[in-house]
Amino acid sequence: MLIPSLEELEKIYNNAKKDPSFKKEFNFLLKTFAGRPTPLTFAKNLSEKLGAARIYLKNEGLNHTGAHKITHCIGQAILAKRMGKKRLIAETGAGQHGLATATVAAKFGFSCTIFMGEIDIARQRPNVFLMEQLGATVIPVTFGNKTLKDAVNAAIKYWIENVKDTHYLLGSVVGPHPYPVMNCDFQSVVGKEIKLQLRKFEGKPPDYVIACVGGGSNAMGAFSAFLKDDVRLIGVEAGGKGNQVGENAIRFPFGSVGVVEGYKSYFLQNSDGNLQKTHSISAGLDYPGIGPQLSLLHDTKRVEFVNVKDKEVLSATRLLAQTEGIIPALESAHAVAFGIKLALKLPKEKIIVINLSGRGDKDIFILAKAFKDKKFMSFLKEYLKDV
Numbered sequence: 001m002l003i004p005s006l007e008e009l010e011k012i013y014n015n016a017k018k019d020p021s022f023k024k025e026f027n028f029l030l031k032t033f034a035g036r037p038t039p040l041t042f043a044k045n046l047s048e049k050l051g052a053a054r055i056y057l058k059n060e061g062l063n064h065t066g067a068h069k070i071t072h073c074i075g076q077a078i079l080a081k082r083m084g085k086k087r088l089i090a091e092t093g094a095g096q097h098g099l100a101t102a103t104v105a106a107k108f109g110f111s112c113t114i115f116m117g118e119i120d121i122a123r124q125r126p127n128v129f130l131m132e133q134l135g136a137t138v139i140p141v142t143f144g145n146k147t148l149k150d151a152v153n154a155a156i157k158y159w160i161e162n163v164k165d166t167h168y169l170l171g172s173v174v175g176p177h178p179y180p181v182m183n184c185d186f187q188s189v190v191g192k193e194i195k196l197q198l199r200k201f202e203g204k205p206p207d208y209v210i211a212c213v214g215g216g217s218n219a220m221g222a223f224s225a226f227l228k229d230d231v232r233l234i235g236v237e238a239g240g241k242g243n244q245v246g247e248n249a250i251r252f253p254f255g256s257v258g259v260v261e262g263y264k265s266y267f268l269q270n271s272d273g274n275l276q277k278t279h280s281i282s283a284g285l286d287y288p289g290i291g292p293q294l295s296l297l298h299d300t301k302r303v304e305f306v307n308v309k310d311k312e313v314l315s316a317t318r319l320l321a322q323t324e325g326i327i328p329a330l331e332s333a334h335a336v337a338f339g340i341k342l343a344l345k346l347p348k349e350k351i352i353v354i355n356l357s358g359r360g361d362k363d364i365f366i367l368a369k370a371f372k373d374k375k376f377m378s379f380l381k382e383y384l385k386d387v
């Protein structure tokens, strides 16, 4: 039922790619609305503290709405306008993609509905509040695991029923064609910026680029400019609490090839092809699938995949905050945690770029709980007394 809409989207996108006025509008909004280019920051204190490789941070958290997601939202909103659509819908896990979609909906004058798992609504409440302030309706998804994959299913179902006037603004490099290609193209600005910015600092390309991987949009964005270069590209998955089923979102090596939600890729699934439960401290990486481009890059060994545990993510968050003055999103802190471990094994002249896909404001409640911050909890209790 969706094939005609996907074909329409592909056609509009292919035309837009050749149209200088599309590029002009996209780049103008990236610059004047999203805040691109985001800075590349030399993590001097962290690098010196570790006494190891030189670490650079691509601070995507400084984008408007706090993460890389705004970039592909702007691109797709322009296309939705060209298709004459009236409503944007989206799935969200951490709430960053939902927030960015609600933001472009307000800016472009679309109505907006966001699907979000009940569990994610509970753990990323600040973003739910913000989406609603922007005029979006947030629909809790109450079936399945009540997390990201269920939100995708609910959004697809809604799209089938309302396809005429609705654009599904899918938020990663997953789903059916043309979404992975299109979102990767939009996000590729990140890697291009890193290349130029690092050349000014170091006069050469990095030795490593590291990014966290949920569906894979920030990773493909950071990696795509380096695919043909002699640069090691490392995707960091959610190692969660352990290696048992349901304790992590490690697609490599625990996933197998399947076709789900309109795309063929690696998935965490059982022998009947049903998706398995996943866990991550970060809602944005708590997903059993991964973009098909990253699956291919895994199979061809161009991108290496590693994972880090929730506990390492929390330590990395605190270390980055206290050495560099940057509180990363818990998703991005996965890349930081692995970057720190890698840096310690490398000589000082090696250069690592870590893609900080987002900032940590949204995670304030998770962090306060994880760090057992009694003062914050008693503040909440006091505050609620008056409500």
Ligand SMILES: Cc1ncc(COP(=O)(O)O)c(C=O)c1O
Pocket: 067, 068, 093, 094, 095, 096, 097, 171, 172, 173, 212, 213, 214, 215, 216, 217, 218, 219, 283, 284, 285, 329, 331, 332, 357, 358, 359
């Ligand atoms: C800050 C941040 N980073 C990363 C992700 C994971 O998505 P992706 O792998 O598509 O970049 C999310 C998803 O919500 C996110 O909010």
